Amino acid sequence: MQAESVLPTAEPAATLADIASREGQPLKICLLGYRSQPYGGGQGIYIKYLSKALVEAGHQVDVISGQPYPHVDPRVKLIKMPGMNLFETGLGSLTWSHLRSLTNIIEWTGKLTGGFAEPRCFGRRVFKYLKHHGRHYDIIHDNQCLSWGMLKLQQRGFPLVTTIHHPITSDLQIALNAAPDWKARLLIKRWHSFLTMQKKVAQRLDNVVTVSERSQQDIASAFELQPSAINLVYNGIDTAEFRPMPEVAKKPYRIMATASADAPLKGVRYLLEAVAELAKRYPQLELLMVGQPQAGGATEQLIKRLKLGDRIIFVSGISTEQLVRHYAEAQVVxxxxxxxxxxxxxxxAMACGVPVVSTDGGALPEVVGDAGIIVPVKNSRAISEAVSDLLEHENKRKTLSAAGRQRIETLFCWQRAAGQMTEYYSQVMASR
Known part of the structure; x- marks a missing residue:
C-alpha cells in the first residue's frame, strides 16, 4: 500500500496565551470512529462511554462516525460520515453515482479484492470534512482509524490524539494460527493488509494513547515505537449502567460469556470444550452467549460435534439493560x-457483581486482578475446573462478586478515565 501524500502545516500553532485562556474551561472535542456500533466490539463501546463521560465532565463533544453508527448520549452531537457500508449492503450496491467519488471506488475495489479499506476511506472523508468545518475544535481524537487522512490532519496543524486499543497484528497472528489451510491464510493476510498503512501512520503520529500496560508494550513492539511515546489512560466501565441487580433471581448452573463467536482471538473454542466437560458433572448446566455464530462456521460445527446445541442460548443485538439482566441471572461469567x-x-461482569473466570490473555489480568479467577489461555480444562470451583462454593462466588464490583468502582470508572483523558488533552494543547 502506497502512502498518500501529506500536506505541509498551513495553520500556526496556538500561542501560550491561547492555551492559558482555555485553562479550566470546557473543551470542544471531536471523537472519530470509522465504525462505532457498540454491538460490533470494544471500539464502539469506547466511543459511546468516553463521549458520555466527557460531556458529563462539562465538555462539548461531537462524534464523527461511519456506519454502523454509534449509540451516543443525547448531549453528544453525532455527525454521520456515511461510506458504502459494503459489509451490510454487499458489492452489488455499487451505482453510477458512487463512481463520482475516488474514495468510494477505493472502498469498493478493496472489498472486491478481499481487503478492508474502511479505515483508509473514512480518513479521506473526515479529512475533507474537517479541513473546512473543524477548526473550532480544541482536540480531535481518532479511535484507531490510523489512516493517511489522520496524518494529513496532523500536518495541517489540527490537534490530534489517537487511541490504539491494541495492535491488530495480534489478531492477525492468532487468525493465521487458527486457519485450516493456505487458502484461508492467504485471505486472512489480504484482509489485514491495512496494517501496513496503520504501522506507517502510527510511527508518525505525535500523540498516541492506549488503554492498558500490556497494549502499551505490544503496540511499541508491533509498530516499532518507544513505550514511553505511548500514553496510558485505562478504559472505564459505566458503573451506573453496569450494576448489581439483587432483585433478579440467579438461574442455577447458568454461565455466561460475551464474545464474537467465530473470532479465534476470543477463544470460544476453549469455552465450548470446557462446557462439554462440565456438562458431564452438571446435567443442568447451560451457557448464555452474547454473540451469534456464523451459519455453518467453525463455532457452529464445533457445537454440533460436542452435542451442545440444547445447552447454549445465543442472544445478539440486545439493549444494555437486557445485557445487565443477563449478567444478573448468571452464576459465573x-x-x-x-x-x-x-x-x-x-x-x-465485575461491575455487575458477577464472579469472573478469565484467561490471562493480553491485559485481562490488569483488569481482573485478584477479584476473579485467572487461568492460562487456550486451556479448556483450566476453565472447566475454575467454573466448577465456583459452582460448588457459594461463599467464594459472593466474595468475588463484592471484590469485582469494588475493583471496577475504584480503578476503572469512566469518570476517572475522562479526567485523565482531559489532562492528556491539556498536555497536547500546551505542547503545540
Missing part, C-alpha cells in the same frame, strides 16, 4: 479470550 487489549466484558 467466563472470559475465554486468547488476547484482549483491555477486556471490557470482564469489567462489565
Amino acid at each position: 467466563v472470559i475465554p479470550s486468547v488476547y484482549e487489549g483491555f477486556g471490557l466484558p470482564a469489567g462489565e
Whole structure:
C-alpha cells in the first residue's frame, strides 16, 4: 500500500496565551470512529462511554462516525460520515453515482479484492470534512482509524490524539494460527493488509494513547515505537449502567460469556470444550452467549460435534439493560479470550457483581486482578475446573462478586478515565 501524500502545516500553532485562556474551561472535542456500533466490539463501546463521560465532565463533544453508527448520549452531537457500508449492503450496491467519488471506488475495489479499506476511506472523508468545518475544535481524537487522512490532519496543524486499543497484528497472528489451510491464510493476510498503512501512520503520529500496560508494550513492539511515546489512560466501565441487580433471581448452573463467536482471538473454542466437560458433572448446566455464530462456521460445527446445541442460548443485538439482566441471572461469567487489549466484558461482569473466570490473555489480568479467577489461555480444562470451583462454593462466588464490583468502582470508572483523558488533552494543547 502506497502512502498518500501529506500536506505541509498551513495553520500556526496556538500561542501560550491561547492555551492559558482555555485553562479550566470546557473543551470542544471531536471523537472519530470509522465504525462505532457498540454491538460490533470494544471500539464502539469506547466511543459511546468516553463521549458520555466527557460531556458529563462539562465538555462539548461531537462524534464523527461511519456506519454502523454509534449509540451516543443525547448531549453528544453525532455527525454521520456515511461510506458504502459494503459489509451490510454487499458489492452489488455499487451505482453510477458512487463512481463520482475516488474514495468510494477505493472502498469498493478493496472489498472486491478481499481487503478492508474502511479505515483508509473514512480518513479521506473526515479529512475533507474537517479541513473546512473543524477548526473550532480544541482536540480531535481518532479511535484507531490510523489512516493517511489522520496524518494529513496532523500536518495541517489540527490537534490530534489517537487511541490504539491494541495492535491488530495480534489478531492477525492468532487468525493465521487458527486457519485450516493456505487458502484461508492467504485471505486472512489480504484482509489485514491495512496494517501496513496503520504501522506507517502510527510511527508518525505525535500523540498516541492506549488503554492498558500490556497494549502499551505490544503496540511499541508491533509498530516499532518507544513505550514511553505511548500514553496510558485505562478504559472505564459505566458503573451506573453496569450494576448489581439483587432483585433478579440467579438461574442455577447458568454461565455466561460475551464474545464474537467465530473470532479465534476470543477463544470460544476453549469455552465450548470446557462446557462439554462440565456438562458431564452438571446435567443442568447451560451457557448464555452474547454473540451469534456464523451459519455453518467453525463455532457452529464445533457445537454440533460436542452435542451442545440444547445447552447454549445465543442472544445478539440486545439493549444494555437486557445485557445487565443477563449478567444478573448468571452464576459465573467466563472470559475465554486468547488476547484482549483491555477486556471490557470482564469489567462489565465485575461491575455487575458477577464472579469472573478469565484467561490471562493480553491485559485481562490488569483488569481482573485478584477479584476473579485467572487461568492460562487456550486451556479448556483450566476453565472447566475454575467454573466448577465456583459452582460448588457459594461463599467464594459472593466474595468475588463484592471484590469485582469494588475493583471496577475504584480503578476503572469512566469518570476517572475522562479526567485523565482531559489532562492528556491539556498536555497536547500546551505542547503545540
